[in-house]
Each structure stands twice: as structure tokens, then as C-alpha cells.
Amino acid sequence: MIRSGNDPAGKHVVVLGRSNIVGKPVACILIQKAKGADATVTICIQGRRTWRDHRQADILIAAIGSPKFVKADMVKDGVVVIDVGVNRINDPSAKGGTRLVATWTSRP
Secondary structure, eight states, X not given: OTTTTOOOTTOEEEEXXXXXXXXXXXXXXXXXXXXXXXXXXXXXXXXXXXXXXXXXXXXXXXXXXXXXOBOGGGXXXXXXXXXXXXXXXXXXXSGGGEEEXXXXXXXX
């Protein structure tokens, strides 16, 4: 995140997903008192109502494995969205019948 110019220090980071592979490790890294970290972190669990209450996130990390889950109305203007997900959906018009899509659906 630092190379992109989005230092998480002092920011509110919301991590969507609590997997042992992405969600928990990312949260643990970001709460450390170190360069490239030192953020306030909230972990949101898919399927719970609470994740919709985090429009105040400065940085949103989507790591839930559900295609097109995060919509523009779920985040505030200016949020930095990091999409960790790689999702394959059926698409008869695509070669092989599937295509890769993001978790995040951006504003038009």
C-alpha cells in the first residue's frame, strides 16, 4: 500500500473476510506498530449485517471470494479498495465458458 501512496497509518481499514489465508494475516500485519501498518482494523464476516455499517472505511480490503459482492453504495467517496479475490463465473460467450471477475464493482 505504501508504494501506491496510500499509507494505512492512522486510517480505518475494513477487511471483508476472516480467512486464515488472507483476512486474518492482513489484519494482523496492519495493526502492528510499524511502517506500512499502524491502522485501526475492523474484520467483517460475510453474511452478517454489520459489514454494511462500515462506510467510514478509508481502506477496504475485499477478501471474501464472492464475485461482484462490494457495490459502490457500500463505501464512501475516496475509499481505497484492494480486491484480493479472484472469482470465476459462467459466461457462455467467453472462451472456455467462464471468465474472471472482481469482487468490487466500481462507480460508473
